[in-house]
Each structure stands twice: as C-alpha cells, then as structure tokens.
Amino acid sequence: MKTLVLLIIIWPLIGFLINGLFGKWTKKYAGVIAASALGLSFLSAVYPMWQVLLGNIYDYVYFMWMPFGKINIPFGLRLDSLSTVMLFVVTFVSWMIHIYSNGYMKGDPGYARYFTYLNLFVFSMLLLILGDNYLLMFVGWEGVGLCSYLLIGFWYDKKTASDAGEKAFVVNRIGDAGFIIGVLFILFNFHSVTYADVFPFVHQVLTPETATIIGLALFLGAMGKSAQFPLYIWLTDAMEGPTPVSSLIHAATMVTAGVYMVARSNAIYDMSPIAMEVVASVGAFTAFYAATMALTHKDIKRILAYSTLSQLGYMFIGVGVGVYWAGIFHLMTHAFFKGLLFLGAGAVMHSMRGLLSTDLMGGLRKKMPQTAVLMVIASLAISGIPPFAGFFSKDAILAGALDMGHPIIWIVGEITAFMTAFYMFRFVFSVFYGEEKVPNLYHELHTHEAPKVMTIPMWVLGVLSIIGGWVGLHISGEIPIEAFIARTAPTLEIANQAHYSEALIMGISVCIGLLGIFTAWVIYIKKWITADTIANTFRPIYTLLANTYYADEFVYFFIVKPFWWVSEYFLWKIVDVKIIDAGVDLFGWISKRIGWLFRTLQTGFVSHYAYWISIGVMLLTSLYLIRII
Amino acid sequence: MLAAYMFVSVLLFAIGATGAMIRRNFLIVLMSLELMINGAGMSLIVMSYYIGNVSGQVMFLFVAAVAASETAVGLAIVAMMYKNKKSVDINDFTTLRK
Amino acid sequence: MSVEIVVFAILAILAVGGGFGIIVTKNPFRAAMWMVLSFIGSAGIFVMLDAVFIAMLQLIVYAGAITVMIVIAMYTMDKLTLSSLKRFNNQAYFGALFGLGILLDFIVIAAKLKINTAYMGKNLSIAGSNVKAIGDVLFKSYLLPFEITAIVLLIALFGAVALTKKDL
Numbered sequence: 001m002k003t004l005v006l007l008i009i010i011w012p013l014i015g016f017l018i019n020g021l022f023g024k025w026t027k028k029y030a031g032v033i034a035a036s037a038l039g040l041s042f043l044s045a046v047y048p049m050w051q052v053l054l055g056n057i058y059d060y061v062y063f064m065w066m067p068f069g070k071i072n073i074p075f076g077l078r079l080d081s082l083s084t085v086m087l088f089v090v091t092f093v094s095w096m097i098h099i100y101s102n103g104y105m106k107g108d109p110g111y112a113r114y115f116t117y118l119n120l121f122v123f124s125m126l127l128l129i130l131g132d133n134y135l136l137m138f139v140g141w142e143g144v145g146l147c148s149y150l151l152i153g154f155w156y157d158k159k160t161a162s163d164a165g166e167k168a169f170v171v172n173r174i175g176d177a178g179f180i181i182g183v184l185f186i187l188f189n190f191h192s193v194t195y196a197d198v199f200p201f202v203h204q205v206l207t208p209e210t211a212t213i214i215g216l217a218l219f220l221g222a223m224g225k226s227a228q229f230p231l232y233i234w235l236t237d238a239m240e241g242p243t244p245v246s247s248l249i250h251a252a253t254m255v256t257a258g259v260y261m262v263a264r265s266n267a268i269y270d271m272s273p274i275a276m277e278v279v280a281s282v283g284a285f286t287a288f289y290a291a292t293m294a295l296t297h298k299d300i301k302r303i304l305a306y307s308t309l310s311q312l313g314y315m316f317i318g319v320g321v322g323v324y325w326a327g328i329f330h331l332m333t334h335a336f337f338k339g340l341l342f343l344g345a346g347a348v349m350h351s352m353r354g355l356l357s358t359d360l361m362g363g364l365r366k367k368m369p370q371t372a373v374l375m376v377i378a379s380l381a382i383s384g385i386p387p388f389a390g391f392f393s394k395d396a397i398l399a400g401a402l403d404m405g406h407p408i409i410w411i412v413g414e415i416t417a418f419m420t421a422f423y424m425f426r427f428v429f430s431v432f433y434g435e436e437k438v439p440n441l442y443h444e445l446h447t448h449e450a451p452k453v454m455t456i457p458m459w460v461l462g463v464l465s466i467i468g469g470w471v472g473l474h475i476s477g478e479i480p481i482e483a484f485i486a487r488t489a490p491t492l493e494i495a496n497q498a499h500y501s502e503a504l505i506m507g508i509s510v511c512i513g514l515l516g517i518f519t520a521w522v523i524y525i526k527k528w529i530t531a532d533t534i535a536n537t538f539r540p541i542y543t544l545l546a547n548t549y550y551a552d553e554f555v556y557f558f559i560v561k562p563f564w565w566v567s568e569y570f571l572w573k574i575v576d577v578k579i580i581d582a583g584v585d586l587f588g589w590i591s592k593r594i595g596w597l598f599r600t601l602q603t604g605f606v607s608h609y610a611y612w613i614s615i616g617v618m619l620l621t622s623l624y625l626i627r628i629i
Numbered sequence: 630m631l632a633a634y635m636f637v638s639v640l641l642f643a644i645g646a647t648g649a650m651i652r653r654n655f656l657i658v659l660m661s662l663e664l665m666i667n668g669a670g671m672s673l674i675v676m677s678y679y680i681g682n683v684s685g686q687v688m689f690l691f692v693a694a695v696a697a698s699e700t701a702v703g704l705a706i707v708a709m710m711y712k713n714k715k716s717v718d719i720n721d722f723t724t725l726r727k
Numbered sequence: 728m729s730v731e732i733v734v735f736a737i738l739a740i741l742a743v744g745g746g747f748g749i750i751v752t753k754n755p756f757r758a759a760m761w762m763v764l765s766f767i768g769s770a771g772i773f774v775m776l777d778a779v780f781i782a783m784l785q786l787i788v789y790a791g792a793i794t795v796m797i798v799i800a801m802y803t804m805d806k807l808t809l810s811s812l813k814r815f816n817n818q819a820y821f822g823a824l825f826g827l828g829i830l831l832d833f834i835v836i837a838a839k840l841k842i843n844t845a846y847m848g849k850n851l852s853i854a855g856s857n858v859k860a861i862g863d864v865l866f867k868s869y870l871l872p873f874e875i876t877a878i879v880l881l882i883a884l885f886g887a888v889a890l891t892k893k894d895l
Contacts (some may be wrong), residue, residue, distance in 0.1 A: 681846025
C-alpha cells in the first residue's frame with residue numbers, strides 16, 4: 001500500500017523524465033507516453049481511493065527530508081477524504097486532458113516539450129495535494145507555479161505569450177510571500193509543519209489573533225494562486241497558452257490549490273472568524289466582479305477565463321463561510337464542466353484555425369454537432385440547472401452562506417448566478433446557434449468536427465458534468481459528499497445556525513438560472529432587444545466593463561512605472577554607478593597609486609639606492625635604540 | 630677613552646657613508662667605501678684592546694683582505710664604465726631605469 | 728691633559744680631517760691624497776692601541792696598495808672627465824642629513840656600551856709582542872678563515888680579469 005501511494009506520484013515523474021531527457025527520440029510518442037503515465041497514475045490511485053472511501057486514512061512517511069534535530073520535516077504522503085477528492089479530480093481530469101492534447105497539439109514543433117511540462121505539472125500538483133506537511137505543499141505550490149509559467153509562455157517566440165507567463169509568475173510570487181509568512185508562523189508556534197502535528201493542537205497553541213494572522217497570510221498565497229482580487233490580473237493573460245493548458249491548469253487544478261489549502265487548514269480558520277470573513281468577502285467580490293467583465297467580451301477564451309475567476313470566488317465563499325465540503329464539492333464539479341468548456345473552446349479554435357472571436361462565429365452547431373451538444377451540457381451545469389452537476393454544488397454554497405449568517409453574500413451570489421447563466425448562454429448562442437456571421441468563412445477554413453481523440457475525453461467529462469453532482473443528493477438523511485469530506489474538514493459549527501427551507505432556496509436558485517438563460521435567448525436568438533442597443537444605452541458602463549475596469553492600466557501606472565523609475569534612476573544611476581562601482585574602482589585606484597609609488601622609487605640612479613639603504617640602516621638602529629633607551 | 634675611540638670610529642663610518650651617497654664621481658665613491666671599512670675596522674681594533682682578546686685584530690686582518698679584493702673588482706668595473714661611456718659620473722649610468 | 732690625550736687628538740683630527748677631505752674635494756687625485764692622510768691617522772691610532780703590526784699592515788695594504796691601485800686606475804682616464812663639473816648629487820642635502828642621522832644613531836649606541844674591562848690592554852703583555860699574539864691565534868684557531876680569505880683574494884683576481892676581458 002505504501003508503495004502504491006508513492007507510485008501515484010511517481011508515474012508522472014517518470015513520464016516527465018522520459019519526455020524531458022529523451023524527447024528528441026520519443027518525438028512522435030511523447031503524447032502517448034505522457035497520457036499513459038497519467039492513466040497508470042489514476043489506476044494506481046483507484047484502490048487507495050476506494051479504501052479511503054471505506055473509512056481508512058493513510059499517512060506514510062518515506063524519508064526524513066529535513067532533519068534539524070528539534071524540528072524535523074518529513075517527506076510523506078497523506079491520503080484522507082479531502083486529498084482523495086482532490087486526487088480523483090486531478091488524476092482523472094488530467095488524464096482526459098492528456099488524451100485530448102494528443103489531438104490538439106499534433107504537429108506543433110514543441111510537442112515533446114509540451115508533454116514534459118504537463119507531466120511535471122501533474123507531479124507537482126499531486127505533491128501539493130498529497131503532501132503531509134505545509135512545506136511539501138509549498139514545494140508542489142511552487143512547482144505548479146513554475147509549470148504554469150512554462151506552459152503559458154509555451155510559444156515563447158510570441159511576445160504576448162512570454163509576457164503573460166512572466167506576469168503570471170510575478171503575481172503568483174507576491175502571493176507566495178504571504179504563504180511563506182503563514183508557514184513560518186506555523187513553524188514557529190508548533191515547531192512542526194506536519195498536518196498531524198498541527199491541526200489536533202490548534203486550540204492549545206494558537207490564540208484567535210495568531211490564528212487570524214496565519215489565516216490571512218496563507219490566504220494571501222491563495223489569492224495569488226487562485227487569482228482572487230486583486231491578484232487576478234494574470235489569469236486572463238494566461239489564455240495565451242495552449243487551450244488544454246488553460247483547461248487543466250487554469251480551470252481544473254492549479255487555481256483550485258488555494259481552495260484546497262484553505263479547506264485543509266480548516267482547524268486554523270475555524271478559530272478566526274475575521275480571517276474567514278475576509279476569505280468569504282474577497283471570494284464574493286471576485287465572483288461578482290469577474291462575472292460583470294465576462295458580460296462584454298468577445299474572445300471565447302477570455303469569457304471562460306472570467307468565468308473561472310467567478311467560480312473560484314464561489315469556492316472561496318464556500319470555504320470562507322465554513323461549509324468546507326461545499327467549496328470542495330464545487331471544485332470537483334467545476335473541474336468537470338469548466339474543463340469541458342475549455343476543451344470545447346479548444347475544439348472550436350482547432351477547427352477555426354486559431355480564430356477565437358465570437359464576431360466571426362455563429363451557427364457552428366451545423367458543422368460541429370458533438371461539440372455543440374457538449375457545450376450546452378456544460379453551460380447548463382455551470383448555470384446551476386438541475387439535474388446537472390453545477391446545481392448541487394452551487395446551491396450547497398449559497399445555502400450554506402445564508403445558513404451561516406451571511407445574507408449579503410447570498411444576495412451577491414444569486415446576482416452573480418444570474419450573470420453566469422446569462423454570459424454562458426450568450427456564449428453558446430452566439431457561437432453555436434443563429435446564422436454564420438461571416439459568410440463562407442467555414443467553407444474556406446474547412447471547419448469540421450474535432451477528431452475522436454479529442455471528442456472522447458470531452459464526452460467523458462460531459463457525462464461527469466451530468467452525474468457528478470448526484471453525490472450531493474440527500475440519500476437516507478445525509479449528503480454523501482458532505483459526510484465524506486467532513487471527516488477531514490468538518491463544517492463550522494456556529495451558534496444560531498439558521499436552517500432556511502432547502503426547497504425554497506433551491507427554487508430561487510433555479511429560477512434565477514432559468515431567467516439568465518431566458519435573457520440570453522431573448523437578446524441573442526430572438527433579437528427582441530439586440531446587444532448593441534443595450535451597449536449603447538449603457539455606454540459608460542459598457543466601456544468600463546469591456547476594458548476590464550482598466551485594471552491593467554492601473555497596475556501599470558501605479559505599480560510598474562514607479563518601480564521602473566526607482567530601479568532606473570535611483571538604484572542604477574546612484575547606487576550602482578556611484579557607490580558600488582566607485583567602491584570597486586577605489587581598489588583599482590589604490591593599486592595604481594601604490595604601483596606608481598614603487599615605480600618612482602626605481603629611478604636607476606645608484607645614489608638614490610644608496611640613500612634608501614642608509615635610511616634603512618638608520619631605521620634599524622633607531623629601533624634598536626628605542627629598546628635600550 | 631673608550632668612548633672617544635668609538636666616537637672616532639663612528640665618525641669615520643658616517644663620513645664614508647655620506648660620501649658614498651652624495652658624490653657623483655665613482656672613484657671618490659670607492660674611496661668613501663674604503664673609509665667606511667676603515668672606520669668599522671677601527672672599532673674592531675679598539676674592542677680588541679679593551680676586551681683583551683687578540684681575535685679582534687685577526688678579524689681586522691680578514692676585513693682588510695676582503696676590502697682590498699673589493700676595491701680591485703670595483704676598479705675593474707670603473708675601467709669598464711670608462712670604456713663604455715668615457716665618463717665616471719654615476720648619473721650617466723641609468724640603464725636600470727626602464 | 729696627559730700626553731696620551733693630546734696625541735690621540737692629533738691623530739684623530741688627521742683621520743677625520745682626511746675623511747672630510749675625501750668627500751669635499753673636487754679633484755680625485757687630491758682625494759686620494761686625503762685618503763692616504765686619513766689612513767696614516769688611523770695607523771697612528773692603532774699604534775696607540777698596542778696593535779703595531781696591524782698599524783704597519785694598514786699602511787702597507789691600505790695606504791700603499793689600495794691607494795696606488797686607485798691612482799693607477801685614474802691615470803688611464805682623461806683628466807677632464809675625472810674632474811666633472813659637478814661635485815655633488817642633486818639631493819646632496821638629504822645625503823648630508825642621512826649621514827648626520829647615521830652618525831647620531833651610532834654615537835648613542837657607542838656611548839651606551841658597557842663592557843667588561845678586566846683584561847684591558849693585556850693582549851700585548853701576555854704574548855710579548857703583537858706579531859706573536861696575532862700569529863698564535865691566526866694559524867691555530869683561525870686557520871680555516873685564513874685559507875678561505877686566500878681563496879677570496881684569488882676569486883677577486885679572477886673577477887677583475889673576467890670583467891675586463893674583451894670576449895669571454
């Protein structure tokens with residue numbers, strides 16, 4: 001069993017090494033190797049996952065990674081209910097996306113490199129979720145950040161792509177500073193970073209104040225990694241990377257690491273209502289903010305990127321109010337339907353030879369029927385329509401928010417749900433329904449359905465988007481997924497926890513979702529009111545949203561430019577040139593002067609040498625005299 | 630009296646040293662060197678008298694022998710100097726300068 | 728004022744005055760003459776110190792052989808080049824200063840000498856004559872340095888010849 005658990009993370013590592021070292025020779029088979037590695041990883045995980053389902057917990061230490069005497073940091077893997085859910089999501093969805101990538105990346109010159117990075121990414125992600133201590137989680141954290149950078153800037157000769165990669169990495173780093181501070185606090189207080197040493201003793205060691213500090217510091221890291229406001233600016237530019245990358249990293253797995261981290265640290269967050277309030281508020285704000293921006297964009301990947309931001313906000317609402325199981329549940333369903341949405345967008349781009357503006361599409365359903373059906377399924381899931389997956393998880397979060405006493409967050413969440421349904425179906429209707437906006441474009445581009453290697457994984461995810469939420473149904477009195485996750489991350493118990501009528505809440509959510517779909521139908525299919533009319537009526541708001549609230553410009557003027565100014569005029573011109581260079585030059589100058597001094601002594605005149613000799617004699621005798629006087 | 634003898638000896642040495650430093654004519658420098666040696670030797674003889682050991686005078690013998698040979702070699706050098714540059718001015722011989 | 732001191736004073740003035748003469752005069756031939764005078768003074772002092780053999784030696788070797796050597800070397804040269812226009816170097820004052828410094832240093836040392844004068848002046852009375860005294864020590868205890876000095880002289884001869892050869 002111990003080796004089996006280790007194998008789960010070793011398979012992707014082996015795939016990475018094979019493709020990385022021997023990529024030149026495995027050129028054509030790189031994709032097969034990578035996908036098989038993931039498949040093997042998933043298969044290795046099946047038995048352990050089933051065992052955990054039955055109630056076992058596995059915590060294995062493989063070797064002592066950093067033994068410092070009093071503080072020992074082990075290299076260990078922990079499989080409990082929380083990591084099992086994450087494990088299932090990561091291995092299975094990654095496997096599907098690897099298979100899909102075989103078709104999508106075919107013919108790309110960097111084929112082997114792509115799969116190398118993908119396998120490395122999965123390895124880091126698995127390390128993140130299976131590690132049994134914060135430091136190992138941080139190793140995985142950094143690893144996925146690195147792979148994100150590598151994969152976003154995959155087509156590195158394109159300046160926008162490499163800039164986007166850099167932006168992602170730098171913004172991520174800002175969050176990481178917070179994460180490190182949090183881990184250091186934990187290390188300082190508990191003298192250990194292992195989960196088993198920290199969480200059972202939280203009440204004895206921490207005060208609410210220290211718990212707040214730790215919680216906020218760790219959340220800063222989550223904000224960077226999971227792109228919450230204001231550290232979200234990298235996620236939209238990250239769409240420069242290949243679409244499967246966007247699907248895997250920026251929808252299903254990496255960006256959810258922050259949510260996992262908060263859920264894992266539930267014991268610490270339970271002690272600090274302030275930190276939880278911050279988490280939930282930031283999540284709610286981001287959800288609303290991102291959804292507003294998705295209303296106006298025409299780039300299909302951009303829309304999905306803002307949608308991801310918004311759904312991540314939902315997840316943070318879930319873990320922020322205390323219903324940890326709901327946040328993780330939504331993470332799982334989101335991986336299914338958002339992964340599918342991105343894969344579908346990829347299929348559309350693949351058949352449109354890389355074009356991605358909705359202005360150029362329309363009526364694509366005739367050319368790509370399977371993709372269209374799948375995208376509708378996924379959109380229904382994300383809009384929260386039963387019996388699709390998204391309904392159960394989103395409803396659990398919003399009901400939880402209301403029950404835990406955050407009515408404002410509930411209202412914001414419902415408004416955002418309306419917007420979500422609206423923009424998703426705006427996307428679906430403008431791309432797949434209606435007429436071709438540019439006549440004969442499809443004929444010229446030879447638009448056709450995606451190959452089977454791409455559609456089969458999409459169908460698998462589609463099925464999961466339908467049935468994946470059914471673990472959230474009340475079965476004999478309890479919700480299976482809630483009970484399962486609550487073994488590791490129990491829902492917060494608070495006084496006067498309300499229990500609003502479940503049916504009423506569900507009904508309201510469904511109505512709002514249907515309302516959003518109806519509005520999109522009205523505007524984009526029936527065209528009773530066209531989108532342009534609305535845009536012209538609310539021109540100022542429209543401009544603000546279309547330009548993403550000018551956030552990038554804001555950052556550029558207020559953060560980047562001052563930074564550059566200080567670097568150039570102060571640090572370079574003054575510190576580097578005048579102080580450091582002058583200091584080094586001083587040594588050169590001293591050498592020159594000493595050399596000059598000695599050079600001028602060698603005059604060539606013998607009488608001068610005689611002088612020096614007599615001076616030496618005088619000095620020697622004077623020294624002798626000083627001793628005897 | 631000892632102090633007086635030593636004073637003379639030291640004076641001779643100092644005069645010789647000064648001469649070796651300040652004169653331009655190389656032959657006179659050689660003579661100043663002889664003077665220095667003579668001064669040092671005199672102190673040997675003085676000490677031999679006052680300590681009562683004749684070894685001091687024997688040492689002076691050796692010193693005188695070495696001084697003579699040194700002067701001989703110095704004169705050979707003078708001859709070469711004169712042959713090269715037709716001058717015995719020490720300021721003319723500055724090839725060590727570079 | 729004993730005779731001894733007067734005699735010593737005269738001899739000392741001879742020796743030191745000769746020295747001054749050497750370093751001050753312009754003509755090197757005159758300088759050689761001053762050198763002889765200084766050596767004569769030194770020899771006189773040696774006689775006062777009961778080292779008669781050494782005094783004779785001084786006159787023969789120093790005043791005789793060495794001075795003659797120098798003068799013969801001077802004969803081969805042009806008179807004008809010998810008495811060059813300038814006597815002293817450019818930094819002559821410094822030289823004088825250093826000389827003064829050396830003088831002062833050594834005077835202080837000389838003044839602070841403390842020796843055991845138990846056997847003062849005994850070397851003549853023990854051996855009988857200075858020559859005997861020197862001979863006694865030279866060919867018994869200092870035989871090796873004696874032989875080596877002989878070799879030194881030989882090598883100086885070789886050196887002088889080698890330096891002046893046209894082709895080696």
